[in-house]
Structure formats: structure tokens, C-alpha cells
Amino acid sequence: MNAFATAFDLLLALSLLWSGARALTVTDLFRAVVLFIVFGLLMALAWARLAAPDIALAEAAIGAGLTGALLLDAVGHMRAHKRER
């Protein structure tokens, strides 16, 4: 049981680092926003593993949900603006 928990934590940490690095280095903005949402959800899992369920709820709702929606809105506006030009 303990080995399973350690393996899960290690996998979670690695995927957090990987999705964060990919979100910063990918060139397509839409993909970057999707990776950011994925990072937010993985972060919520990490908070849950650290026994902080209130922060996990807030991270999932506001960090991944609301900020993701606002960023997608911004990407859409940028694309429309570019098309008008």
C-alpha cells in the first residue's frame, strides 16, 4: 500500500512538471491553455494528496475552471482580432 502511494505521488509530481513545462513551451496558444487547465486539475489532485481538501476544491473550481474559461475567451478574442486584421 505504501509503495503504491509513493509511486502515485511520484507519477503525479512528474506529470505536474511535464505539463507545466509543455504549457510554457508549446507554440499553439489553444494547446497551451488546455495544458494549463490540465495542470490546474493535477494540482488539485496534489492538494488532495497533501490532505488539504478545501484548497483542492478551490483550485479545481477557480484555478482550472474559471481561469481556464477566461483564458480560452482571451484566445478566442485574439484570434478574432487577428482575423479582422
Next chain:
Amino acid sequence: MRPLMRLLVRLRILALEHLLLRGTVLIFSAAFGLLMGWAMLDLPAPAVQLAPLVQAHIADSGASHPVTAVLLNFRGYDTLLEIAVLLLAILGVLAARGNDPSGEHHMQDTPQPVLQLMTRGLTPLMVLVAGYLLWAGAFQPGGAFQASAVLAAGVVLLYLAGLLAAPPTPGPLLRVGLTSGFVVFVVIAAAALWQGALLQYPPAWAGALILIIEASLTFSVALILAGLFLWLPNEDEEAEE
């Protein structure tokens, strides 16, 4: 030929500099990250043990979940200022948008039947979940912010599915709703000032006061969060006008 060679040499030097800069930044951030990880594993024991202190006084606080007790009673002043910051954010968004109530209600114009059916089914459930999160915040993880996030997500979902037409600027009733959470919190804090210090709820009423504050906060913060999405300055509209 000469200027071309000079240009090529300059470009190669720039590329090398760029690579060196990137390499240096990468090495420094990796070293910093590793040092932070090592420091986290090697923290000294904290000087003040806050968790037992909270547990000792939690019976007087009005909530049996320690996080809610700290957020709304022991450190209620911080929550009050957070709500003020959120209110300032939505005021900034509304100020950037301008005050033109004659504009049309804007709505998504490509209705999708499956999405609309699903949204109609989900919205009552979301309201129920938000109400439960608000109530359960007193004794388990939950509380006002989580409930308001669920409500805001419901409003945004209604708007995106084409079931809710967002007004161009909030009318007077919406404005009252946006500010009511902060106003209720300030009024209760000021009323506590008469009895003793600021935000010192009398222990007999602490549970009821916390519930009233949390309910008005849920309503208000849900409107603020949904408003941040609905009232972002829309460049397409300005271009059309």
C-alpha cells in the same frame, strides 16, 4: 558579397548568444528548483503550534471545521479584505467596459440542442450542490467560495449554451447583488464592534452569524465570478458598433 557575409556572421553570433542565454536561464532555474525542494525537506520545527491552538478554541468559533473557523472567525479580517479585492476586480472590469445600458443583451448565436438539454438538466443539480457545499462548510471541507464557484460555473454554462442572455452592463438589481456580500460582512463586523473588538462575534451567535455571512458571500461572489466572464470588454461588439 561582403555585407551578406557580415549579416550571416552577425546572425550566427545572435543565435549562439540566444542559446547561451537560454542555457544559463535553464541551469539557474533548475538549480533554484532543486534547492527549493531540498529546503522543503529540511524545514525547522515551527515556533508556534497553531493547529492545537485552533483546536482549543474551536468550540467558541461557531464552526466545527477548523478551516472554516479560521477563515471566517479567527482570521475573518483577511476574508473581508479578499471580498473587497474581488469587488474591486469586477468594478475594474465594468469600468473598462463602459456604461452603455442601451446595448443589446448578447447571447451565443449557434444553439446546440444536446448541450441545451444537458444544461437544463444540470443547472438545478448545480444549485443543489452549491447549497450543500455552503451548508457543509461548517463541519467538513466546503464553504462559501467553493459553493460560489459552482454557482458561477452554472451561470457561465447557461450563457455558453445560449439559454441566458447577458445584459451589456449590470442593472441596479444586479449591482445590489454584486455588493451585498461585502456590505453584509461589513455591517456584521461593525455590529460586533459595538460589543467588543472588530469581527469578534458573541460566541452564542457565532454559528448563525457565520452562516449568514457565508450565504451572502456565496451569492455575491458567484455573481462576481460569473460577471468577470460575462462582462469582459468584447472587441467584436465594439467593432460592430
